Amino acid sequence: MASFLEPPSKKICLDTKFSSNEQKFDNQTCNPLKNAYSINQLKGVQLSNGKTINLKKFNQGDFKFNVNANSPSKNSNSIINNSFKNSNGKHMKNGKSSINIRKNTKDLLKHRKALPIYDVRKDLLSYLKKGDTNILIGETGSGKTTQVPQFLYEEMMLNKGSVVITQPRRVAAISMATRVAEEAGTELGEIVGYSVRFEEMISDRTKIKFATDGMLLREAMLDPLLKRYSWIILDEAHERTVNTDILFGIVKRAQKIRKEKGKSPLHILVMSATMNAQKFSSYFNDCPMLMAEGREHKLEILFTAEKSDDYIIACLSTVIKIHKQAPVTHGILVFLTGQEEIDNACLALSKIIKRCNYLAPIKISPLYSALPQHLQMEVFQPSDTEERHVIFSTNIAETSVTIPGIRYVIDSGKAKIRTYNPSSGFDILKVRQISQAQAWQRAGRAGREGPGSCYHAYTEAQYKKMPIMPAPEIHRTNLATVVLQLLTVGVKDVINFDFMDRPRQEYLLNAVEQLLSLEAAEKDSNGELRLTEEGKKMAAFPLDPKYAKILLMGPKYKCTHEVLTIVAMLSGEQVNTVPSGKMRSVATARHRKFASVEGDHMTMLKIYQTFKASKKNKQWCHENFLNYRNLIYISAVRKQLSDICYKAGLKMLSCGENTDDVRRCLLTGLFTQVAELQADRKYLTLSNHDEAQIHPSSCLFSSRSPYLMYTEIITTSNAYMHGVSWVAPEWLYQVAPDYFRKHHIKADPAHYAK
Numbered sequence: 001m002a003s004f005l006e007p008p009s010k011k012i013c014l015d016t017k018f019s020s021n022e023q024k025f026d027n028q029t030c031n032p033l034k035n036a037y038s039i040n041q042l043k044g045v046q047l048s049n050g051k052t053i054n055l056k057k058f059n060q061g062d063f064k065f066n067v068n069a070n071s072p073s074k075n076s077n078s079i080i081n082n083s084f085k086n087s088n089g090k091h092m093k094n095g096k097s098s099i100n101i102r103k104n105t106k107d108l109l110k111h112r113k114a115l116p117i118y119d120v121r122k123d124l125l126s127y128l129k130k131g132d133t134n135i136l137i138g139e140t141g142s143g144k145t146t147q148v149p150q151f152l153y154e155e156m157m158l159n160k161g162s163v164v165i166t167q168p169r170r171v172a173a174i175s176m177a178t179r180v181a182e183e184a185g186t187e188l189g190e191i192v193g194y195s196v197r198f199e200e201m202i203s204d205r206t207k208i209k210f211a212t213d214g215m216l217l218r219e220a221m222l223d224p225l226l227k228r229y230s231w232i233i234l235d236e237a238h239e240r241t242v243n244t245d246i247l248f249g250i251v252k253r254a255q256k257i258r259k260e261k262g263k264s265p266l267h268i269l270v271m272s273a274t275m276n277a278q279k280f281s282s283y284f285n286d287c288p289m290l291m292a293e294g295r296e297h298k299l300e301i302l303f304t305a306e307k308s309d310d311y312i313i314a315c316l317s318t319v320i321k322i323h324k325q326a327p328v329t330h331g332i333l334v335f336l337t338g339q340e341e342i343d344n345a346c347l348a349l350s351k352i353i354k355r356c357n358y359l360a361p362i363k364i365s366p367l368y369s370a371l372p373q374h375l376q377m378e379v380f381q382p383s384d385t386e387e388r389h390v391i392f393s394t395n396i397a398e399t400s401v402t403i404p405g406i407r408y409v410i411d412s413g414k415a416k417i418r419t420y421n422p423s424s425g426f427d428i429l430k431v432r433q434i435s436q437a438q439a440w441q442r443a444g445r446a447g448r449e450g451p452g453s454c455y456h457a458y459t460e461a462q463y464k465k466m467p468i469m470p471a472p473e474i475h476r477t478n479l480a481t482v483v484l485q486l487l488t489v490g491v492k493d494v495i496n497f498d499f500m501d502r503p504r505q506e507y508l509l510n511a512v513e514q515l516l517s518l519e520a521a522e523k524d525s526n527g528e529l530r531l532t533e534e535g536k537k538m539a540a541f542p543l544d545p546k547y548a549k550i551l552l553m554g555p556k557y558k559c560t561h562e563v564l565t566i567v568a569m570l571s572g573e574q575v576n577t578v579p580s581g582k583m584r585s586v587a588t589a590r591h592r593k594f595a596s597v598e599g600d601h602m603t604m605l606k607i608y609q610t611f612k613a614s615k616k617n618k619q620w621c622h623e624n625f626l627n628y629r630n631l632i633y634i635s636a637v638r639k640q641l642s643d644i645c646y647k648a649g650l651k652m653l654s655c656g657e658n659t660d661d662v663r664r665c666l667l668t669g670l671f672t673q674v675a676e677l678q679a680d681r682k683y684l685t686l687s688n689h690d691e692a693q694i695h696p697s698s699c700l701f702s703s704r705s706p707y708l709m710y711t712e713i714i715t716t717s718n719a720y721m722h723g724v725s726w727v728a729p730e731w732l733y734q735v736a737p738d739y740f741r742k743h744h745i746k747a748d749p750a751h752y753a754k
């Protein structure tokens with residue numbers, strides 16, 4: 001990245017060539033949703049040419065109608081442009097004069113009526129009323145998220161209940177609620193509101209609520225039948241977050257129980273522009289699949305003509321290329337992977353603009369979840385300058401949102417994706433290629449207020465090799481956390497939970513075992529699983545339950561501060577930097593200053609404490625061959641975890657010099673990760689009696705303590721223990737007596753049990 005801070009010396013403005021795929025787009029081969037269907041299912045559906053809209057019920061093939069959209073309102077470019085100029089956010093920005101609202105609402109109504117989904121309003125509603133569950137697919141920008149909840153409200157007034165629409169991300173929930181409130185001519189928090197973590201804008205009058213999937217799950221904990229809702233819309237269902245997958249099962253169960261008990265019916269609507277409708281329909285008892293076809297504005301799709309070596313350079317060069325040619329009011333949204341990359345890209349672009357004084361000025365904004373909320377929401381305000389707006393964003397702007405002024409999207413094709421490391425128990429974010437569905441969603445952020453273009457910074461051949469859909473998060477996350485979450489929302493039979501993509505039974509059983517041994521769960525007299533009080537507290541931590549357990553035990557061992565630091569260090573990336581060549585031995589010597597005879601966990605503690613004592617100094621990190629960015633990230637994680645400890649009422653204690661207590665506390669979560677020294681000086685794990693060696697990077701590499709606790713085992717040519725600390729055998733019995741009665745150790749239990 002360092003080279004990126006300087007404008008690249010080569011002529012970046014000219015070196016990324018794109019080939020238009022417009023024709024292919026018209027044939028709909030780019031949209032993975034089309035690829036996900038068989039030809040038969042699409043037979044007879046007139047492809048969108050901007051004039052015809054189809055609402056087709058796929059599963060019976062007996063329902064199809066076309067609405068001729070040649071009416072003046074459909075010839076919409078100029079109308080939309082007017083309405084865009086008129087609406088221009090004034091209602092939100094300049095106070096709430098009733099004239100402003102009325103004028104605005106009138107213009108917005110005109111805009112609503114021009115949306116493809118509006119043409120099929122009547123038939124859509126009649127379908128939705130008929131069945132209790134439906135799947136709705138519609139092009140990005142066709143009006144699903146903003147219009148369908150309003151249709152339901154306007155049609156049925158939802159006297160007996162309300163509608164909740166889930167969104168995978170908080171920016172989407174807030175911005176969609178703001179938009180719909182504006183369209184409905186109501187104050188946000190009145191008829192239309194939102195609910196995201198730590199923030200709610202709702203009232204007793206709220207009938208349309210946008211909520212993150214996590215918030216609806218929380219509601220389900222208190223009210224498993226979700227009685228206050230008559231409609232639940234699960235939007236952007238293709239994303240398949242763990243929360244959404246759990247919600248699928250929860251709302252299905254609530255619907256069934258409400259029906260059985262003769263309570264008010266619950267209607268479910270699952271929506272996306274890019275999902276495998278057949279799969280969702282099968283899961284929801286073969287419910288009807290509806291498709292609203294057509295888009296309001298032309299969307300041009302372009303791929304690079306050749307593979308690019310560096311996606312960031314390709315994205316930046318494309319920004320410059322567009323900047324030189326397009327009207328300045330046309331904004332550009334660039335999808336990159338994370339905060340560091342985005343900050344660097346913002347800096348690089350501003351330097352390029354400054355240096356090339358023939359280029360017009362640009363307003364540059366970052367957008368990622370670690371930004372304070374008010375800065376995130378700022379990008380949704382129409383630009384108040386005459387400068388082009390360029391936004392560099394992570395995938396938080398990938399679905400649902402409309403960012404005012406955006407006509408161009410540049411897609412790097414990459415995202416940070418959560419992956420679970422089963423050997424350490426931590427989820428890590430890794431830069432990975434996105435799926436076709438995500439590429440399509442990104443493209444869909446353009447062409448919303450007028451014709452738009454999406455520049456994919458990869459070739460069409462590369463696109464075709466991408467997976468069609470993202471893999472469900474539940475298959476790449478820690479199952480103990482998922483089971484804990486299921487128990488939290490009141491699911492007792494977690495093994496037989498109605499998963500859309502069931503994890504392997506043995507993994508689920510292992511997860512249950514882990515929770516039982518951590519005393520997060522217990523079995524009641526009927527053998528049913530239930531959460532313990534401790535388990536309830538553990539669920540509040542975004543951590544593998546074994547690390548949550550360690551934090552909860554902090555006050556007992558008087559070392560909350562120390563274990564918070566160690567768990568945060570374990571959650572982050574490696575902090576030691578290892579240069580090549582001559583400097584390597586210098587770095588090793590500097591790192592050795594922090595080494596603790598007690599092991600790697602205490603070494604981590606020492607590094608962080610010294611970093612903090614240096615006032616988080618970058619130069620100090622540089623001199624000690626430590627990664628400054630990673631340490632800053634770790635301190636942010638530590639803060640987040642300590643906030644949760646504080647809310648859980650945990651005492652924030654420190655053990656000072658008595659560091660044995662820190663390792664005893666760590667053992668309360670890691671007791672299944674202990675190895676025993678054998679007569680031949682090899683180590684065997686106590687859990688499976690597998691041979692494992694201490695990794696050469698460990699500060700205990702050459703020591704031979706009888707018992708070691710390790711953070712993870714990574715198998716390369718050998719199985720290596722990483723993150724190793726020595727533990728006393730008596731601690732094992734004190735910390736987990738039941739477990740060590742089953743997993744015998746050589747040290748005399750009778751002696752240590754005393």
Ligand SMILES: Nc1ncnc2c1ncn2[C@@H]1O[C@H](COP(=O)(O)OP(=O)(O)OP(=O)(O)O)[C@@H](O)[C@H]1O
Nearest residue numbers: 140141142143144145146147179273400402448449
């Ligand atoms: N905040 C906003 N500001 C301006 N226009 C907006 C805003 N939100 C929505 N729109 C307009 O309404 C249209 C429909 O948006 P909506 O989010 O309902 O579409 P969608 O079908 O749900 O799209 P997606 O599948 O991408 O979520 C957009 O294309 C845009 O023209």
